Amino acid sequence: MRASTATRSSVLVSSRFSAATPWWPGSTSGTSRPSPRGAARGRHAGRPREGSFPTEEPSASPARALQLNLDTADRLVGASQCLRTCLRSVINRCRRPCEELPVGLCTNKQSPATPSVRLRLLGGFVLLNDDTPVRLSPGPQRVVALIAARGRTARSDAARVLWPRRSVPQAQAELRTFLWRLRQLPFRTVRTDAQYLCLDAAVSCDLHELRVEAEAWQQWAADRRQPQRRRLDGPGTAVHLHELCRDLLPGWYDDWVLAERDALQRIRVPLLRHLARTYKEAGEYGNALQAALHLVDMDPLDEQAQDMLIRIHVAEGNLVEARRAYTAYHSRLTAELGMTPPAALRRLAYPPANE
Secondary structure: OHHHHHHHHHHHHHHHOOOOOOOOOOOOOOOOOOOOOHHHHHHHOOOOOOOOOOOOOOOOOHHHHHHHHHHHHHHHHHHHHHHHHHHHHHHHHHHOOHHHOOHHHOOOOOOOOOOOEEEEOEOOOEEEEOOEEOOOOHHHHHHHHHHHHHOOEEHHHHHHHHOOOOOHHHHHHHHHHHHHHHHOOOOOOEEEOOOEEEEOOOEEEHHHHHHHHHHHHHHHHHOOOOOOOOOOOOOOOOOOHHHHOOOEOOOOOOHHHHHHHHHHHHHHHHHHHHHHHHHHHOOOHHHHHHHHHHHHHHOOOOHHHHHHHHHHHHHOOOHHHHHHHHHHHHHHHHHHHOOOOOHHHHHHHOOHHHO
16 A cells, blocks of 8 residues: 555656656646636636745555655755855945955945045034035034034933933934035944944044143143143144134024033134244244233123233234223223223333333
8 A cells, every 4th residue: 555655656756857757736747736827818817926836645654745845945945044144244345444445345435445425513513524514404514513522422312402302312313414414424423333333534624623732731731741832833823813713603592502612612712822823933923913802892890801802903003903902991891890001001002211
């Protein structure tokens, strides 16, 4: 009985794969079930798909059916392992820097050479790519400006600061949207991970340069081993004077912008005083006067700024401007605080021999 069953099964399988006796539906062999869709498919009706496996007859051996299922499962497992290997290879190649990838796999639009990307926050938001202005909507502008001003920032803090009146999910959704828009640029501006945001290392920022120069000047001024003389090539003079005279993001009145503006004010005041004295001692009265006038504009009641302004006018021999500056300071100080300037300041504008 078992021998006859095995023989019948082998004959059945061989007849299905023979060219003379087709086993697909609609054939005359009667070895497969008729398909109701076969008649409507024309001359391709009932023809098996490539790579498909025939189903065993109900009368076939259960062991043979189980073997066919095991073979099918083995092929599927092998295909899945091959697909997994291919995906792993692609992921590993994408993790390498862009310049190491082939041209076909390089998804970054920038060239292998690092582009010149510059961000300006002093005097207004300006983003330059190779000296070409890049237009951004107000939302991405605020995201980039916040990250540039505060450095490495947590995602939750950035969302809370930028959208304080929104709920936490709404604020985080807004942040994700604007980060996605920034990724559409042909260059990278912001680096992101699961928790933090930071400005890309290839982006130079004028605010960062100002802070670095101010820190270097503070260390130089606090070092007692250095001679207390001011040089045009010393720390603090590499910063362009017009950058110190510009406000941080003028026209922006967000709370975090006002806080960063006050922090920048505490950096600029001692640096401007240093530059005013340096240029005055070097005989460059135009630059010295520009620094002193900006100090007066920031705080008209600052006695040190008024003293520096009057001394510069006297050093260049312009007593008329020195007395005009003293008179304006005297009038404002008296009107607002009910005080008078010190006598030493008056003697600068009105020397004893000329009174």
